[in-house]
Amino acid sequence: MKKIFILAIIGSLVLNISFAQKEKxxxxxxxxxxxxGVLFGRVKNANYSYYYPSYSSYWPNPTPNGYSxxxxxxxxxxxxxxxxxxxxxxxxxxxxxxxxxxxxLVPVALGLRHVIxxxxxxxxxxxxxxxxxxxxTFGASKNSYEDVTGxxxxxxxxGFKFPTRNGSAWLVxxxxxxxxxxxxxxxxxxxxxxIASVETKNLNRFQVRLGFQF
Numbered sequence: 001m002k003k004i005f006i007l008a009i010i011g012s013l014v015l016n017i018s019f020a021q022k023e024k025x026x027x028x029x030x031x032x033x034x035x036x037g038v039l040f041g042r043v044k045n046a047n048y049s050y051y052y053p054s055y056s057s058y059w060p061n062p063t064p065n066g067y068s069x070x071x072x073x074x075x076x077x078x079x080x081x082x083x084x085x086x087x088x089x090x091x092x093x094x095x096x097x098x099x100x101x102x103x104x105l106v107p108v109a110l111g112l113r114h115v116i117x118x119x120x121x122x123x124x125x126x127x128x129x130x131x132x133x134x135x136x137t138f139g140a141s142k143n144s145y146e147d148v149t150g151x152x153x154x155x156x157x158x159g160f161k162f163p164t165r166n167g168s169a170w171l172v173x174x175x176x177x178x179x180x181x182x183x184x185x186x187x188x189x190x191x192x193x194x195i196a197s198v199e200t201k202n203l204n205r206f207q208v209r210l211g212f213q214f
Contacts, residue, residue, distance in 0.1 A: 031090045033080040033113070035171060035211025039098065041204060042069050075099045076177075076207065080111050080131075088115040094131045094155075098179065100203065103148045105179060109133025109155070124162050127173075131155040135179050151180030161213065171211040179203040 044067045076099065082092015094111040097104055109131040117126040135150035157175030164170070181201045 029084050031080075031082055031084055031092065031113075031213065033171060033211055033213045035078055035080075035173065035209040037076040037078070037173075037207055037209030039072075039074040039076050039100075039177060039205035039207055041072055041074075041206065043072055043101075044068070045070055072101060074101065074205070076209070078107065078209075080113065080129075082111060082113070088118075089113070094133070098135065098177075100179075100181075102183065102201075103137065103181070105135040105150050105181065106138045107131070107133060107135050107153055107155075107179075109153060115161070122163060124160055125169075127159055127161050127171075129157045129159075129173070129175075135181065147184040149182040149184070151182065153177065153179045155207070157207070157209070159209070168212065168214040171209070171213055173207075173209040173211070175207040175209070177203075177205045177207050179205075 076096065078094055078096030080092055080094045082090045084090045090113040092111050092113075094107060094109045096107055098107060110133055111129065111131045113127060113129045115125045115127050118124075132154050133152075135153045137148050137150045155175055155177045157173045159171065159173030159175075162170040162172075179202075181203060183199045183201065185199075
């Protein structure tokens, strides 16, 4: 009888621990959102015409307009990993690759995702999000004449989640991404025609992303 009583106590403790773990896992489930996107924007390209004076060297002579505008589209891949701290709110970390024409930046940012409207749990949901952090230059090309430095990034979005039967969801998001970047040109002092320079870039892009959540 004692053995049965002891086994019953042990069994009840195991069940209580199991249910407690289940409840905790249900309360704070892991969420991954992986998305592929395109960054749309316009960039200014300086226009120079070169002429040769009476001596052998040459100097740039800007055109009357000074620059031209060009439409660009860059590929972006990102993954958000976090925990659902409330029923409609998830907090986590965002990283990936932003492939600009001049370099590849790696965003490292804190992210927030929040469902702002849903008709029911099985239906489509309107979701807002924001990522704020730093764009690192792990993926930038390295050479002795050019240094690329990343900087602050801010990326607010709004879009839709379309749940599937297995508990995952398709994602469609629209947003704006701001990224600061600095490019330093360091030429050899013996080269008379080239001058060291530092160019700062404030990259402003409209963003469209498609992805999947599980």
